Amino acid sequence: MKISFILNGKKKTIDVESGMRVIDLLREHLHLIGAKEGCGSGECGACTILVDGESRLSCLMLAAQIEGKRITTIEGLSKDRRLHPVQEAFVENGAVQCGFCTPGMVMTAVDLLSRNRHPSRDEIREGISGNLCRCTGYQKIVDAIEAAAKDMKEGDAE
Amino acid sequence: MTGTAAPRLDAWAKVTGRERYAADLYSDRFFWSGAKRAGIPHGKLLEVHTEDAKRLKGVVAVLTSADVAGSNRVGIIRGDQPVLADKKICYAGDPVALVIAEDKDILQEALDLVTFDHEPLPGVFDVEEALRKDAPLIHEDNPWGNLLRLVSVETGKGASAFDECDVIVEGLFETPFQEHAYLETEAGWAYLEEDGGLVVVATTQTPFRDRNEMALALGIDAEKIRIVVPYLGGAFGGKDGITVQCLLGLAALHTGGVPVKMWLGREESFLASVKRLSAKMHYRLGVKRGGAFHTLECKAYFDTGAYAGLGETVMTLGLEHAGSAYRIPNVTIEGSCVYTNNSVGGPFRGFGVTQVTAAMEQVVDMAAQRLSIDPLAIRRINAVEKGDKNCIGVTLTHSTGIKKCLAALSEHPLWMEREGWKMKAGQFKKRGVGIACMAHAMGYPAAVPDFANAKIELTMEGRFRIYVGIVDMGQGNASAYAQIAGTILNQDQGAFELVQPDTGRTLPSGSSSASRTTYVYGNALIIAAEDLKKRILDKALSFFKTARSQDIVLGPGGIGHREGKKKISLKKVAELFGETERTCKAYFRVPAATEMMDRIYLGPHIIFSYGAHLAYVEIDTLTGCIEVTGYLAVTDAGSVINPQAYEQQVHGGIAQGIGFALSEEYKVTEGRTDTKSLATYIIPTAMDVPDMVSIAADGVEETGPFGMKGIGEISISGPVPAVANAVADACGIRVPRNPITAEKILQALGKQNKQERPR
Numbered sequence: 051m052k053i054s055f056i057l058n059g060k061k062k063t064i065d066v067e068s069g070m071r072v073i074d075l076l077r078e079h080l081h082l083i084g085a086k087e088g089c090g091s092g093e094c095g096a097c098t099i100l101v102d103g104e105s106r107l108s109c110l111m112l113a114a115q116i117e118g119k120r121i122t123t124i125e126g127l128s129k130d131r132r133l134h135p136v137q138e139a140f141v142e143n144g145a146v147q148c149g150f151c152t153p154g155m156v157m158t159a160v161d162l163l164s165r166n167r168h169p170s171r172d173e174i175r176e177g178i179s180g181n182l183c184r185c186t187g188y189q190k191i192v193d194a195i196e197a198a199a200k201d202m203k204e205g206d207a208e
Numbered sequence: 209m210t211g212t213a214a215p216r217l218d219a220w221a222k223v224t225g226r227e228r229y230a231a232d233l234y235s236d237r238f239f240w241s242g243a244k245r246a247g248i249p250h251g252k253l254l255e256v257h258t259e260d261a262k263r264l265k266g267v268v269a270v271l272t273s274a275d276v277a278g279s280n281r282v283g284i285i286r287g288d289q290p291v292l293a294d295k296k297i298c299y300a301g302d303p304v305a306l307v308i309a310e311d312k313d314i315l316q317e318a319l320d321l322v323t324f325d326h327e328p329l330p331g332v333f334d335v336e337e338a339l340r341k342d343a344p345l346i347h348e349d350n351p352w353g354n355l356l357r358l359v360s361v362e363t364g365k366g367a368s369a370f371d372e373c374d375v376i377v378e379g380l381f382e383t384p385f386q387e388h389a390y391l392e393t394e395a396g397w398a399y400l401e402e403d404g405g406l407v408v409v410a411t412t413q414t415p416f417r418d419r420n421e422m423a424l425a426l427g428i429d430a431e432k433i434r435i436v437v438p439y440l441g442g443a444f445g446g447k448d449g450i451t452v453q454c455l456l457g458l459a460a461l462h463t464g465g466v467p468v469k470m471w472l473g474r475e476e477s478f479l480a481s482v483k484r485l486s487a488k489m490h491y492r493l494g495v496k497r498g499g500a501f502h503t504l505e506c507k508a509y510f511d512t513g514a515y516a517g518l519g520e521t522v523m524t525l526g527l528e529h530a531g532s533a534y535r536i537p538n539v540t541i542e543g544s545c546v547y548t549n550n551s552v553g554g555p556f557r558g559f560g561v562t563q564v565t566a567a568m569e570q571v572v573d574m575a576a577q578r579l580s581i582d583p584l585a586i587r588r589i590n591a592v593e594k595g596d597k598n599c600i601g602v603t604l605t606h607s608t609g610i611k612k613c614l615a616a617l618s619e620h621p622l623w624m625e626r627e628g629w630k631m632k633a634g635q636f637k638k639r640g641v642g643i644a645c646m647a648h649a650m651g652y653p654a655a656v657p658d659f660a661n662a663k664i665e666l667t668m669e670g671r672f673r674i675y676v677g678i679v680d681m682g683q684g685n686a687s688a689y690a691q692i693a694g695t696i697l698n699q700d701q702g703a704f705e706l707v708q709p710d711t712g713r714t715l716p717s718g719s720s721s722a723s724r725t726t727y728v729y730g731n732a733l734i735i736a737a738e739d740l741k742k743r744i745l746d747k748a749l750s751f752f753k754t755a756r757s758q759d760i761v762l763g764p765g766g767i768g769h770r771e772g773k774k775k776i777s778l779k780k781v782a783e784l785f786g787e788t789e790r791t792c793k794a795y796f797r798v799p800a801a802t803e804m805m806d807r808i809y810l811g812p813h814i815i816f817s818y819g820a821h822l823a824y825v826e827i828d829t830l831t832g833c834i835e836v837t838g839y840l841a842v843t844d845a846g847s848v849i850n851p852q853a854y855e856q857q858v859h860g861g862i863a864q865g866i867g868f869a870l871s872e873e874y875k876v877t878e879g880r881t882d883t884k885s886l887a888t889y890i891i892p893t894a895m896d897v898p899d900m901v902s903i904a905a906d907g908v909e910e911t912g913p914f915g916m917k918g919i920g921e922i923s924i925s926g927p928v929p930a931v932a933n934a935v936a937d938a939c940g941i942r943v944p945r946n947p948i949t950a951e952k953i954l955q956a957l958g959k960q961n962k963q964e965r966p967r
Contacts, residue, residue, distance in 0.1 A: 074312075083232040084225020086441070088391040089474040093886035096391055124225035133223070141219040144852040147860065148682025149222030150391040150441025156223060175894040182886065184389055184442050185682050186856060187863030188894040 053117045058126025072108040072116060073097045076123060084124035084153045088182070095181030098154035099123050105161035124153035127160065136160050139198035140191070147185035155181045159195045168199055210695045210914045213852040216687040217701055218439055218680070229441050230411045231395035231471050238397075238467040239268050240315045241459040243292075243303035244322040245479060249333075249549040249879020250344065251297045251326035256305050261321040266314035269462040270322065271306040276458060278427030282450045284417060286356075286516035288347055289552070291425050291454040297326060298346055299514035299549050300879055301480040308459050308468060331549040331879050335488060335509040338546045346514060346547040356512055357520035359527055359809050360542040363601040369503040369538035373494030377574040381491060381567035382945040383928070385511075385874035386484035386556055387883070389891050392441020393477035394451040398460035399467040408457050409436045413448045413679050413720040415709050425454050426461075433457070434712040443681035444864070445555030446481050448721050449517065475884050482554025483874050485510045485522050485545075487563040493571045494538075499581045499589045504599065506530040508543040508564065512553040519553045520545045524809045525649065526560025531599025532568040533610040533647040533818055534590040539599050549879045555721060557864065558924040561648055566946065569644035569929030573936060583933065584623070587645050587820070588614050598647075602804055602812045607917065609844025610645060612905040613820035616842045617643065622822055622901065623840075629824065630938075638827045640938025644929035646819045650918035651724045651798045654811030658724065658798035661715035662732035664693060664740055665791040670765065670779030672697065673705045674733070677717025678725045680708065683920055684853040685725035691850055692730050692913055696737040697744075700764050715793065723817065723918025726849065728798050730913030735794035743792065747784045751776045799911055815909065817918050818844040821862075821926030824898075825934040829957060832950035836866055836931060837898050841923055844905040847915030851904070858902040858923045865927030867892045871947050 054063040057080070066075055076082045076099070088096035090109050097108040100122035127134045133141070136159045146152050155178060162169060162177035169177060174195045175188070183191060221227040258270040273280055273294035280294060281287040293302045305322045309315040332338045332346065338354040346354055370376055396410035406428060412418050415435040423430035440447060452470045459468045472480065487510050494503035508527065512519025523545040530541045556562075576586040592598060594608040617623055626641040633639040652658040663675035674693060680686040690704040697703075707713055717729050745757040748767040752760055752774065760767050768775040782790060798815075805811040824838035841858050848854045871890040875882035883889035908915035928946050936942050941956035 077232075078234060081234070082225075083228065083234075086229075086231070086391070087471075088393070089886050091474070091885060091887070094391060128224055133220075137223045140223045141215045144213075144215065144219075144856055146216065146219040146222050147684065147856055148391065148440060148442040149218065149227055150229065150682075152222050153225040171899070179893040179895045182389075182391065182891060182893065184391055184444070184864070184891060185860045187859035187861075187892075187897050187900060189859050189897070189900055190852075190856065192894065192899075 051114065053113055055116045055118060056120040058122060066113045068114050070113045072111040072113060075113050076108060082123050082125050086150055086153060088150065095158060096151050096154040098157040098181065100157055100161060103164060105158045124156060127156065134160065135202045136163065136198045139194040139201065143190050143194035143197055145186060145191040145194035151181060151183040155183060155191060159198065163199055163202060171196065210691055210849045214691060214701060214850055216684050216853065217690050217704065217706060218687060227439055229392055229438055230397060230409050231392060233397040233409060233469065235467055238469055239308050239310060239463055240312050241306060241308045241456065241468050241470045242315050242319055243455055244305040244307065244319050245300065245476065246293060246297040246302040246304050247300050248297055248326065248328065249300050250329040250331040252329060253293050253295060253297055253304065254325040254327060256322065256324040258305060258322055261307060261318040264314065264318050264321060266310040267318045268308040268310065270318065271458060271462060276426060278425045280425060282421050282425050282454060283516050284421065284449060284518065285520065289515040291458065299551060301551065303455065306455050306459060308463060333548055333550055333879060335511050335546040335548065338548050339544065346549060354547045356516055356545040356547055357809065358544050359524050361527065361600050361808055362540050364538035366538055366540040367503065367505050370494045373502050374497040375575060375578045376492060376494045377571050377578060378492040379571055379574065379944055381489045381570060383487050383563045383566050385486045385551060385876065386868050386872050387478055387874040387889055388444045388446035388481065388556060389886065389889065390442030390444060390446060393472045393474055394447065394481065395471040396452045396456045397467055397469050398456040400460050400465050405432050405434060406457055406460055407434045407436065408453055409438065410453045410456065411440050411447050412437055412453060413443050413681055415679065415711050416716040417719060418450055418453050419711050421450055422454055422457050426457055437679050437709040439708060440679060440681035444557045445559065445721060447681065448555040448719060451481065474886060478884060478889065479881055482517055483551045484556035485512055485519055485553035489564060489567040491567045491571045493575055495575045495579065499579055499586045501534055501536045501590045503538040504531050504536045506541045510543060510545045511548050511550055512545050513548055513550040515552045517552055517554045521810065522553065522555060522560040526564045528600055528649065528808055528812060529561040529647055530564045530568060532565055533592055533645045534599065535592050535596050536599050550876045551874065557861065557921050559921065562925040565644065565646050565925040566928040570932055570942065573933045583643055584614065584618055591645065600807055600812060602801065602807065602814065606815045606911065607846060607907050607909040609905050609907040610818040610820065612907060613818055613842040613844050616903050616905055617820045617822055617840065620840055622824065622838055633826065636828060636830045638829055638938040640825050640934040641822065642930045642933030642937055643820065643822045644926050644933060646922060646925040647816045648723060648918065648922040648925065649813035650727060650815045650817060651722050651813065653813060654801040654805055656810060658718060658728060658800065659795060660717035660729040660732040661793060661795050662729055662736040663715050663791060663793045664733065664736045666740060666744060666778065666782050666785065668782050670777055670782050671703050671705060672699060673707060675707045675714040676709055677714045678709065678729050679720035681720050683725065683857060688726045688849055688853060689729060689733055692733055693737045696734060697741055698762050698764065703764065723920045727912055727917055728796060732794045732796035734913055735796060736792040739794065740792040743789065744781055748776055748781045815917055817922045819922045819926055821930045823927065823930035823934045825931055825938060827935065827938050827953060832954035832957065834870060834935065834948060834950065834953060839898055839900040841900065841926060842903045842905050843919065843922060844907050845919040845922065846907055846909035846912045846917040848904050849914055849916050854904060854919055855902045857919045859900050861921065861923030862900050862927055863892050863897045865924045866897055869928045869931040869946050869948060873947050
């Protein structure tokens, strides 16, 4: 089937099998390997992308579900080769270790900050609780999101 | 510069999604491969039926053990694990066939079509049952039945010294299998080159060792195998050794040059990957009235599962640390590492030490309680100092900072203000504070040469390229190398490129394990970088009006005169070099014990890191729910090269330790996995871990690069005993088998109520 959607700001129309998962569409057909598959069943959050600005698990979505939607992946987050404030904060605060959870975690953080511009540490912890990280113990990720919230200006959200 | 916090070099590519992990390789044309797993715990393999799968359109090949040209065995010590099962199935994860197909869906369909005939054999799933005379044998050719290795150590008067003790405490402690649960499941990509060379890109901590194992198992010349290892998406010991490498290599031999990909799903990763060995530990500690430890008896059983892997070395390192960080003059330690039909045991951050520390640090608290000595005081009385002997009788000749760790802990507000915090517990809540000490050896045991070969190049562009010989599985050692070389060569981090491990380009430097990566490769790199610096200055002299190299200085991007303004770019200097002169290599071998080599299997360690941890826990007495609300870790890992990366290691270790303490248990019933996914195997989320405080105790390890020693593992051994001791402090109960779940707490509280109920 043919589907059309906006991918990282650009209109895309492609022919895909209707049952294809969005994670496979991104990784295998569109060569966007930033979204990772860590479980394939919605438990780890490594495949998180934004659909119309809201975080979604691309391993649990089928291609047909993104028809007409605005999709943002980690590759589309930095503009003009400038890191998004959340990405910048992840780097500066040491929130990245093995990095496999990082793209999903960053997307979730961007979504969180678009809904809550000044979250408390507890709200950040709750906001990212659907994204597993096995390296960091989360503390520096929470630090990074807290720092990003401080640095971000209106309009930086997505 | 070393000693200052700096973002890691790998962070930019990772945070933008550009970093290519082993699972991220695709090309226009490639095949998928996957293994048919046995699914049964023990049986004779009679015949594998591949015909139906082979007939399926899109199936490239279906391979069995008959297609393996070499020994078909892997396992670095015993070589007892088949690449593809031939005679027997020893656990549910054994692969019986390898399928190669044009896409993922066909692969799955074909795997379902592969069947096999087998004769079921009775299984054995418990270590003590496995040692009975009538137990079914897992490896019939093992002369000790199901016993893989027995290790015993005795010092002083051994157990007879219990007669001289005023107080004796004892307990049986158990720790379950723990799953690494790295976010990146095992993956790889392999292809044959035109000249017949086999290239395998894989998730592994051990590329050089794997190459030799693959050569033997598959019957290929080791020189024809090239293993490339990108950054790993976590490993923690679980990718130490062969996982997908041999299967991928075998697949690539049957695709006519088309690349082949393998990427385990989460369930298969859980089933087929190694686990932290479960342990049963009988502990008895004898103490003098003043609190001095006098006698320790530890009798332990470690379950290595179906194959040896590194199981016996895991147990041995544990036994070497059976007495934690204390002076104990009379010791009897005995450990049995045992085969069962459970999951295969293997390395996991902490490597056996996490298990014994969980037990030892609890009996220490039990002794303190019996003697009415505070748990910190009893630890300060017994903590080792440089020059003391450790629990296996080896004299500690390197930096030994546990007393400094305890001193820092004693002065911290979390310790000073603990009583006030406990008093503020709300209704139906109980609060407790627990502490634990730990030690962790760095590097390989004495009998195993522990070395690295560093290689650094001045590029024609005037930049520096470090050929990283040891895998970066996420701990950031590769970045630490740039920081070390940057300090010596006086260059900014941006001047460095890192070539990740590649048996074709980088030099053998051992595994990414044993808290050794920065220490051993860093030491080698210092020598290589110093050499390169000297060469650069010598060459650059020709640009200046001086013949003395001490008059010129190497700085960011170029060389200048100490007094003049003239500056020559590194690019200009690079042009003066011959091709090979621009590269410097150096070898470093870790200092190792030369005495008491027969004290313990493979010989003792001599360099240790130390830690003292403190946990705050709150328990809901109505539900049994337990929460760790605060955590302090003071660590002696020598000097700190990058405070940010150091904290990353401490935080990550604590979080994995808290998971092990409260929720993580890889459950296997009759050889079949109960916890098949991240929905049932519960690792901590951001809501399950508190904000943690990490303090680096002052100290310098004289032999370490810039004074450091290993930081990767030590912190994981603290949380189980610190939390267990905090639970005991909160409500007077001991849960001797982690995870300490709400159910276990409620049960223990119920028992306590019955005992306390007035007649």
